[in-house]
Amino acid sequence: MTIHEDAVERYFAAWNATTPEDLAKAVAAAFTEDGTYTDPLADVRGHDGIAAAISGAHEQFPGFAFKLTGTPDAHHHLVRFTWDLVSTADGSAPAAGFDVITLAEDGRISGVAGFLDRLPGA
Numbered sequence: 001m002t003i004h005e006d007a008v009e010r011y012f013a014a015w016n017a018t019t020p021e022d023l024a025k026a027v028a029a030a031f032t033e034d035g036t037y038t039d040p041l042a043d044v045r046g047h048d049g050i051a052a053a054i055s056g057a058h059e060q061f062p063g064f065a066f067k068l069t070g071t072p073d074a075h076h077h078l079v080r081f082t083w084d085l086v087s088t089a090d091g092s093a094p095a096a097g098f099d100v101i102t103l104a105e106d107g108r109i110s111g112v113a114g115f116l117d118r119l120p121g122a
Helices: 003-015 020-030 046-060
Strands: 031-039 042-045 064-075 078-087 095-103 109-118
Touching: 003 020, 003 046, 003 064, 003 078, 003 095, 003 109, 020 031, 020 046, 031 046, 042 046
Parallel strands: 031 109
Antiparallel strands: 031 042, 064 078, 078 095, 095 109
């Protein structure tokens, strides 16, 4: 597995963590301590801020999971990829987007720029 594939895998593990304990561990494994996450709905820094953004998404969409779509594209310390937010009950995907992550030297994510391509009601 490449550094890029590993980072994407850890990123989705964080976004799909289901308990506060698992979320804290997954965020720490995926992101640097001062990592950032920015999309049209959030602009946060640090493990606590990132965990809060992820928790907020799960509160808004209970019973949904983030799924990688397609193949990540990477060079240097950058990775871009697309995702769907998929219902575990019926497979519907009301939200989709793409993210660009920047990796630190240790392979953890130092920053995320997220873009939302599809949202419910938009």
